[in-house]
Amino acid sequence: MTLVSERNSADVIRAEAAKLFFDRGYDATSLRQVAAAAGLKVGSLYNHIDSKEHLLLQIMGGIMDDLMDSIRRAAAVEGDAVAKLQAALAAHLRFHAERAREVFIGNTELRSLSNGARDVVIAKRSEYELLLQELIEEAGTAGLADVADARIHVYSFVAQATHVASWFKPGGRMTLDEIVSIYTKFALRELNVPNADARVGHSTS
Structure with missing residues (x-):
């Protein structure tokens, strides 16, 4: 082979x-x-x-690796700190909607892993959350966002994407581009970013 x-x-x-x-x-x-x-x-x-658990770990670890890669590539966009955060959040939302099956497994089957394997996935999640947190903090430090608590904002944005993954279906009332745009606006509004809606427009597609 x-x-x-x-x-x-x-x-x-x-x-x-x-x-x-x-x-x-x-x-x-x-x-x-x-x-x-x-x-x-x-x-x-x-x-x-090596085993069924190893297969589950491949799936759960792989989804986190793919998510991290997607966010890092999105955040490499040119522009100010909010532009980078906006691009990362749009990618974050789109990924969850398009990979909903694996997102669901990641959220429900963590308990099925033994301690060592679970620690691997948790470490990847922490790395991902830290990346989002750093982007939020950079926007705050630049004076472009009102950051109450960066980590809590991360939890909010992760919850929004997980929610989208639970209900979005292609061919529904709204396109994925429209949904990503709306939720990205929600996120920037949460951070009191000036002209949040104008910044987003249709640029998340």
């Missing part, structure tokens, strides 16, 4: 496992079911994972 096909197999395994964990729950899903969904024999799974 080539390196490319091995990567493809690993991606398929994680994708099918995520579907099953979402639909059935982690505890009610067997590796035999994952293998069948991925079109593999059970033994072939062990070329990519």
Whole structure:
């Protein structure tokens, strides 16, 4: 098996496992079911994972890695501290809406991990929250935002994105671009950013 096909197999395994964990729950899903969904024999799974818990950790850790990468790339936009924060928040919201299944697993199955694996995911979450916190603090330090408590603002913005992930469906009353725009405006208003609505406009698409 080539390196490319091995990567493809690993991606398929994680994708099918995520579907099953979402639909059935982690505890009610067997590796035999994952293998069948991925079109593999059970033994072939062990070329990519050590155990079912390792598979869950791959999914939960991978979603955090992808989220961090998305936010870092978004925050690299040119502009002032609010422009960087705005871009990061828009990416944060969009990611949660587009990857809702994995977000749900990340929020509900942390309890299914053993202490060591749980610590890995928690550390990644803390790193992510710290990145958002730093962007908020930079906007406050620049005098462009009224920051009451940066960490609490982070909790608020994370909760908003998680909420969007719980109800957004493509083809609904509003497009994802419109939803991202509205929630980004809410976030900037929360920070008393001058001309928050004008800053956002339709630039989050």
